[in-house]
Amino acid sequence: MNLEEVRPGQEVTILELVGKEDILKKVEAMGLRRGRRVSLLQKVGRNLLLKVDNSRVVISKDLARNIEVQ
Amino acid sequence: MKSITVALAGNPNVGKTSILNHLAGTSLKVGNWPGVTVEKREGKTKFWDYEIKLIDLPGVYTLEPISEDEWVAYKYITEERPDLILNVIETPNMERDLLLTVELLEHEVPMILVLNMSDEAQKLGIEINEKWLSELLGVRVLKTNGRTGEGVKAILPNIVEALSLREKPKVLKYSDKIEEILEKIREREDETKAELIKKLLEAKEFSKYREDIRRMFGKDAHEVIKDERYAKAHGLYREVVSRKALTSRDITDSLDKVLLHPLLGIPLFFFIMFLLFKVSFDFSAPLMDWVDGFIGSFLAPIVSEVIRSLGLGDWIERLFSEAVVGGVGFVLTFVPLIAVIYFLLALLEFSGYLPRVAFLMDRFMHRIGLHGKSLVPLLLGFGCNVPAIVATRTLETKRDKLLVIAMIPFMSCPARLVVFSFFAVIFFKNPAVVIFSLYIFGILVALMTAFLLRKTTFKGSLYHFVMELPPYRLPTLRLIFRVVWAYVKDFLYRAGTLIFAASVLIWFLLNLPPGVKNPSESLAAHLGRAIAPLFKPLGLDDWRMATSLIPAFLAREIVLSSMGTIYASEIERQEQEFKLSEALREQVVGLGRALKDATLNVFRPVPTAFEVEEEGTESLKSLIASSLSPASALAFMVFLLLYTSCLGTVAVMWREVGKKFALLFLVYSLLVGWTAGFILYRVGGLIWNT
Ligand SMILES: Nc1nc2c(ncn2[C@@H]2O[C@H](COP(=O)(O)OP(=O)(O)O)[C@@H](O)[C@H]2O)c(=O)[nH]1
Ligand SMILES: [Mg+2]
Numbered sequence: 001m002n003l004e005e006v007r008p009g010q011e012v013t014i015l016e017l018v019g020k021e022d023i024l025k026k027v028e029a030m031g032l033r034r035g036r037r038v039s040l041l042q043k044v045g046r047n048l049l050l051k052v053d054n055s056r057v058v059i060s061k062d063l064a065r066n067i068e069v070q
Numbered sequence: 071m072k073s074i075t076v077a078l079a080g081n082p083n084v085g086k087t088s089i090l091n092h093l094a095g096t097s098l099k100v101g102n103w104p105g106v107t108v109e110k111r112e113g114k115t116k117f118w119d120y121e122i123k124l125i126d127l128p129g130v131y132t133l134e135p136i137s138e139d140e141w142v143a144y145k146y147i148t149e150e151r152p153d154l155i156l157n158v159i160e161t162p163n164m165e166r167d168l169l170l171t172v173e174l175l176e177h178e179v180p181m182i183l184v185l186n187m188s189d190e191a192q193k194l195g196i197e198i199n200e201k202w203l204s205e206l207l208g209v210r211v212l213k214t215n216g217r218t219g220e221g222v223k224a225i226l227p228n229i230v231e232a233l234s235l236r237e238k239p240k241v242l243k244y245s246d247k248i249e250e251i252l253e254k255i256r257e258r259e260d261e262t263k264a265e266l267i268k269k270l271l272e273a274k275e276f277s278k279y280r281e282d283i284r285r286m287f288g289k290d291a292h293e294v295i296k297d298e299r300y301a302k303a304h305g306l307y308r309e310v311v312s313r314k315a316l317t318s319r320d321i322t323d324s325l326d327k328v329l330l331h332p333l334l335g336i337p338l339f340f341f342i343m344f345l346l347f348k349v350s351f352d353f354s355a356p357l358m359d360w361v362d363g364f365i366g367s368f369l370a371p372i373v374s375e376v377i378r379s380l381g382l383g384d385w386i387e388r389l390f391s392e393a394v395v396g397g398v399g400f401v402l403t404f405v406p407l408i409a410v411i412y413f414l415l416a417l418l419e420f421s422g423y424l425p426r427v428a429f430l431m432d433r434f435m436h437r438i439g440l441h442g443k444s445l446v447p448l449l450l451g452f453g454c455n456v457p458a459i460v461a462t463r464t465l466e467t468k469r470d471k472l473l474v475i476a477m478i479p480f481m482s483c484p485a486r487l488v489v490f491s492f493f494a495v496i497f498f499k500n501p502a503v504v505i506f507s508l509y510i511f512g513i514l515v516a517l518m519t520a521f522l523l524r525k526t527t528f529k530g531s532l533y534h535f536v537m538e539l540p541p542y543r544l545p546t547l548r549l550i551f552r553v554v555w556a557y558v559k560d561f562l563y564r565a566g567t568l569i570f571a572a573s574v575l576i577w578f579l580l581n582l583p584p585g586v587k588n589p590s591e592s593l594a595a596h597l598g599r600a601i602a603p604l605f606k607p608l609g610l611d612d613w614r615m616a617t618s619l620i621p622a623f624l625a626r627e628i629v630l631s632s633m634g635t636i637y638a639s640e641i642e643r644q645e646q647e648f649k650l651s652e653a654l655r656e657q658v659v660g661l662g663r664a665l666k667d668a669t670l671n672v673f674r675p676v677p678t679a680f681e682v683e684e685e686g687t688e689s690l691k692s693l694i695a696s697s698l699s700p701a702s703a704l705a706f707m708v709f710l711l712l713y714t715s716c717l718g719t720v721a722v723m724w725r726e727v728g729k730k731f732a733l734l735f736l737v738y739s740l741l742v743g744w745t746a747g748f749i750l751y752r753v754g755g756l757i758w759n760t
Contacts, residue, residue, distance in 0.1 A: 022136055023466070023534055025296075029132035030538060031166040033300060041323070044332050045433025047442070047535050054162040054194060056322075058429050060535035 080158035082129025085216030161191035208240035352671035396638025397573030420545035451481030609702025701754030713743035
């Protein structure tokens with residue numbers, strides 16, 4: 001499934017980032033990359049609040065759709 | 071004396087600026103959200119016989135820039151090559167931060183690693199084997215706390231030692247296959263790894279190698295290099311970081327459950343904003359009264375006495391009491407309000423709540439075509455429009471940037487609040503409601519402006535939302551006071567220069583031509599009458615109002631100082647007997663009482679600051695009350711709210727976007743301000759006259 005389908009409170013592992021957009025490189029550098037565990041803290045509006053390691057990252061759903069998780 | 075240039079590089083919000091401030095004694099802006107530093111800034115310090123220039127850079131997660139501030143950091147590191155890079159790392163997020171470290175190491179510039187936020191790491195049970203890290207990379211590793219300054223002292227001697235011993239980081243080794251290819255494209259002995267990689271990925275003549283890589287790895291060369299970097303960072307992390315399992319709960323997670331609650335979050339935000347303004351008014355009101363008395367019945371009599379005893383002449387004394395006390399002194403009474411509001415805004419900025427508002431409000435903002443992130447500069451606009459405009463550099467697209475810059479000037483800043491709080495109390499029974507409505511009105515005009523621009527010029531669609539939310543943090547009191555002091559000092563400085571000059575100018579105009587008896591025959595009155603027809607439709611045909619507006623294009627507070635000066639000549643001065651010791655005692659007791667009232671006020675549930683008091687004598691308030699109607703006072707406030715009468719704002723727009731944009735916007739704001747004032751004057755007239 002992709003990250004958008006994850007429910008709040010769930011913890012998943014990132015499998016892959018699909019797409020060529022520049023912003024995905026930034027998302028990756030912020031810690032959302034293959035093999036990392038992320039948990040979804042909140043869903044508000046078009047955005048997701050994720051926790052990766054000790055940092056909290058907000059990304060919009062249109063980007064979350066490009067992230068395959070398990 | 072040798073000079074050294076050191077650049078601070080690191081991810082956003084890891085404490086770079088805090089460390090620089092400790093090192094160089096500067097007070098560059100710090101805040102708990104990504105995007106505080108958006109320009110290259112510097113501080114200088116001396117150590118042994120070296121002059122060390124420290125360059126503060128905007129934070130970046132990777133050397134692949136997107137927004138304007140990220141480009142600044144990228145360009146500096148890749149093109150200017152500092153003597154040494156101070157790579158600041160947020161220890162709790164070491165794995166993420168090490169990617170940038172790896173990218174920086176490719177540039178083969180001497181480097182020192184600063185493991186900051188060591189206090190937070192310790193609380194999270196994270197331990198770093200610094201010695202091992204230092205050996206692996208061949209760089210010095212220091213542990214610091216940028217909040218308190220602990221460990222920062224060791225940085226300077228280490229910089230100097232590392233440079234004088236010509237220490238070089240170990241050259242990074244990627245996988246054998248990649249290294250082999252990189253060696254093949256090497257043309258000079260001294261090419262850095264970064265240069266080799268750039269050639270491999272971009273140069274036409276090496277496309278053959280890119281194809282080789284694709285064949286060998288089954289992926290793009292870009293991808294392969296990226297994977298190598300991440301693998302390196304991850305490997306380092308595995309080598310040096312160990313964590314103890316801790317059971318204590320994270321305070322940030324608990325707070326976020328409430329403050330970012332899908333339903334409660336937004337009401338709580340409005341409540342916090344309401345509290346912010348309520349507390350600023352209620353706490354500062356008694357103090358403002360005290361300052362007013364202190365200037366009027368303590369400082370002024372003393373200085374008058376001195377002027378008289380020196381025999382400097384009558385006109386100097388009048389200049390002093392009318393322009394300095396009446397004009398500048400009047401503006402100074404608002405210092406407590408300015409200080410308190412900046413204190414609270416600084417708390418908001420340091421707590422980490424600010425970027426959370428962007429996250430919360432995005433669901434509304436994006437519906438009207440605005441990016442949630444725009445909210446950070448817009449909120450900063452309530453503090454001061456100038457830095458707010460600069461802060462738009464973190465926005466990823468030009469469209470968002472321009473839209474937000476066109477909105478910021480309608481966010482009411484404390485300079486406007488000062489004017490509103492004065493007028494609202496004179497003319498309205500519910501001043502708090504009037505002021506609140508003015509703020510909302512400003513926001514509505516901003517939204518309307520954005521809407522118009524979106525429909526005409528900036529059509530494009532919305533960009534993705536990507537942002538980091540920092541943990542909640544408490545600032546040190548010292549830090550907060552430094553911020554407040556910086557703003558107060560700025561206000562005092564303006565009072566002493568710009569506002570003083572404007573008051574003196576107005577005073578001379580009031581007393582020219584020489585020998586003029588009645589101010590209404592003075593040059594100032596003629597000037598005012600000349601432009602009054604422009605403001606007549608707003609009900610502001612009194613020359614005294616029109617004249618005050620002329621110099622106010624410099625800064626809005628000047629409207630008050632000018633009015634103070636103009637009306638001062640009409641206020642009857644009461645000669646009181648003045649005994650220094652008694653007056654001094656009275657002031658001290660008064661201050662105590664004001665502080666007590668201020669504190670009590672904060673705990674009252676309803677705003678109290680604007681309970682109007684009757685003043686019997688011919689005061690400035692009563693004079694203004696008699697020369698304006700409530701409707702025209704409203705028109706006046708709205709005009710001043712909307713029209714960009716602030717040289718600083720126009721100048722920063724000019725710099726950030728361009729001359730044409732700045733001037734067009736100025737004209738637009740004048741038209742909008744005038745029109746809104748006109749309509750409100752008419753509507754208000756209907757209401758109050760029937
Ligand atoms: N707890 C803690 N907070 C810190 C430390 N260093 C900086 N801060 C806080 O972290 C926030 C970001 O600091 P700043 O210097 O603006 O980071 P920059 O964006 O990298 O320049 C501020 O609120 C600082 O007070 C530290 O070592 N420990
Ligand atoms: Mg900074």
